[in-house]
Amino acid sequence: MPLHIATPLIESPFLSRAANCPVWLKLEALQPPGSFKLRGIGAACEEHLRRGARRFLSSSGGNAGLAVAYAGRRLSLPVTVVVPETTSRRTVELLHLEQAQVIVHGSSWHEANLLAQSMIEPTDAFIHPFDDPLLWEGHASLIDEVASAGPTPDAVVLSVGGGGLLCGVIEGLRRNRLGHVPVIAVETAGTASLNQSLRAGKIVDLEAITGVATSLGAKRVCEQAFRWSQEHPVRSVVVSDRAALAACERFLADHRLLVEPACGASLALAYERAEALVGLRRVLFIVCGGATASLDQIRAWAAGLP
Numbered sequence: 001m002p003l004h005i006a007t008p009l010i011e012s013p014f015l016s017r018a019a020n021c022p023v024w025l026k027l028e029a030l031q032p033p034g035s036f037k038l039r040g041i042g043a044a045c046e047e048h049l050r051r052g053a054r055r056f057l058s059s060s061g062g063n064a065g066l067a068v069a070y071a072g073r074r075l076s077l078p079v080t081v082v083v084p085e086t087t088s089r090r091t092v093e094l095l096h097l098e099q100a101q102v103i104v105h106g107s108s109w110h111e112a113n114l115l116a117q118s119m120i121e122p123t124d125a126f127i128h129p130f131d132d133p134l135l136w137e138g139h140a141s142l143i144d145e146v147a148s149a150g151p152t153p154d155a156v157v158l159s160v161g162g163g164g165l166l167c168g169v170i171e172g173l174r175r176n177r178l179g180h181v182p183v184i185a186v187e188t189a190g191t192a193s194l195n196q197s198l199r200a201g202k203i204v205d206l207e208a209i210t211g212v213a214t215s216l217g218a219k220r221v222c223e224q225a226f227r228w229s230q231e232h233p234v235r236s237v238v239v240s241d242r243a244a245l246a247a248c249e250r251f252l253a254d255h256r257l258l259v260e261p262a263c264g265a266s267l268a269l270a271y272e273r274a275e276a277l278v279g280l281r282r283v284l285f286i287v288c289g290g291a292t293a294s295l296d297q298i299r300a301w302a303a304g305l306p
């Protein structure tokens, strides 16, 4: 039994109407730790346990850390998560609820990650949030579920941070003979590491990560994500923070599910009737979820926009 659950795949009358094409949702927001990340991270943790790991380490103050904490509790291994001081109180609380040891260190992820790296013992497994083939293989299971459910989508919409979800979805499409199905890869303007790399024709580092989609905040995408974007039909789209936040509000009203702006970014394509969707007859949106933002936080972000 894997640690993740098989999630519902439902048609959305709300997003279909907004987008003017049939929209299907894969509800990864319903994974126990609140995001798709459990698929890959759960699989990776199980594999590391088989190989003899005695502790899981993470430096993610976001959904990856939450997934590692959940996996560790389920597998009865201790988990240590080193997070920067910028991590929300809510996230630290959620990590504690999963019985993880939380070390708050440094003013940015870089410093937290350095400390975490310095703590690695021979019997520890350090779980990367996106750049690991074990993760991609685990994420691919969500496409296995879509493929066995029936009709083929004619495009998949997903959000891109470091590109782990993108790698997993493309791996899943390929292993289900759906290698022709295009992926629409969505980022916010302040986190557009894939978009900028595609424009430059090579992987580039963002100078800074800005805006509200904190879970998309990787300074550079992993190499495999860039490589896939050359070999698989991948279309890159950038949305504003405003659109991502508005999508969170509308999705909550429509489907009664609260997701992070990282996920709202994808949903915004439907709510804004994006040109990328024109002519499609069955679009699959990966509702990647995210547990780190409260409704108050989302509204405060929206109120703070210029």
Ligand SMILES: *Cc1c(COP(=O)(O)O)cnc(C)c1O
Residues within 6 Å of the ligand: 035, 037, 062, 063, 064, 129, 130, 159, 160, 161, 162, 163, 164, 165, 166, 215, 216, 218, 260, 262, 263, 288, 289, 290, 291
């Ligand atoms: C991690 C995350 C993403 C981005 O996934 P990557 O694998 O880093 O591209 C998107 N949405 C949510 C909610 C996440 O937690």
